[in-house]
Amino acid sequence: MAMTSERKSRLLGAGEIDVSFEFFPPKSEKMESALWSCIQRLAPLEPEFVSVTYGAGGTTRERTHNTVVRLVDETDMKPAAHLTCVAATKDEVDAIARDYWERGVRHIVALRGDPISGPGSVYEPHPGGYINAADLVAGLKRIAPFEVSVAGYPEKHPESLSVGADIDNLKAKVDAGADRIITQFGFDNAHYLRFLERARAAGIWIPIIPGIVPIHNFKQVAGFAARAGASMPSWLARRFDGLEEDPATGHLVAAAVATEQVMDLVDEGVKKFHFYTLNRADLVYAICHLLGLRPHAGSAPAKIRAAS
Template identity: 80%
Template structure:
């Protein structure tokens, strides 16, 4: 890690860092209000793009589409729609992709996807469907010149037999046409930095953005991490000890932990970050402010 006197993160200004935000489509009217409140709060920070997730088995297909369409029509943001291979034929996936293109969506996050049956179910390619993410990327590039992001796993995908096999799979996605890698979130930067080294050694040179999840609820996020194959360091668990019923302090600790993580990555030369917002703007906005990002409205006012 860089010495304090040399810390790049202490010198950050507007324009030094690029961020992107991930949201999930709302299930209820109240969740809809929370989502758009978060989007309104974060949009002035000028993210590179914002992505909208897609449930297992395409369970949120219509809600994902509705959210992406509204983002395109009502905001200046660049929306990226998630697409998966699960429970759909190639023709069905292609039809969704063509609709997105016709509506003006140019960015897709292409994922294999999780089985609709949920945790523990074994993934099987859908009859007549894309067999994996690399196959999906190639199919999307054949339809139109989409900008395509794919997933990377610093601690390997839970189903991969080895780290080496995981990197081979990642290279297949890039060779198929992927333009960017967004990693699964993690809390130990060592894993991310080693992942970068392995990817570059394998000839993978597209941009790689670390996934960052600010912790609002430690138990919930730890559960997400377990299912995704991301480790939860013991030191991290200790920082949240005794805060189960103290959300205010838990949020302060969560902000401190995420800020420490991103600042350390900045000191290692990382300049792009992808935030899994969980449809919450508060911690993400604060961390972005510390990264040097400023509201477009504020910047314009200062210039005036």
């Protein structure tokens, strides 16, 4: 009988995998508590960095800023602040970036951002603002030696005219100084692997980290996917069929699905993952455990103060 090679994912040891986590800023005191409970749970895994999402408009902007600064002040994790081109002049964006640098933030996730008028709207640069993500990356690099991550779209950005145009736009962001690409989440690894191959063929050699979202709620995540241009495979939908009123079983299925996805990527040689946590730690923590991550001896949890 022929011997089969052992899967890489079954041979994982501690320290072989790097992870990063994405959080979104809380809108209420209850959500604030949920966020920091999630951070406290995941912090001992010592992620490479954690990112905090950002939207156009003063309220969201302030919530992002407050969360990022609190991460700097109260934890040992390295926060990456999302920053977009939407609804702000270059001077306004530059002022935010400078403030982050002064506060000790060294990593920015530079994004064009979605039109403030909502899905289906045509994006138009803000008067006097950065034109797109590549323009923003170049601007950030002029301000300070930030580490800059940008977005990649394995199934192409919904607004891109073609896959080729999408790769050209990605190359422009890299040429402007981007240090890392984090992909939009997806559920079919074939899309990520083809995207990786296209990017390398285009001369893009910086790290390209797959985005993973555990499916805590299938209907909710399917909605996110539809808006982001990420396909939801029919086989995946069937796995959650009939579980709408059975969240406990749905949770078990979600853990199995996400574990299968990341382990298959490990077998393809992937060693870094970016988890969209949706401010929930349970599934992410379990998957990281299976990837070989363990709380380091003597690691302290994130300090949590009462919400003001």
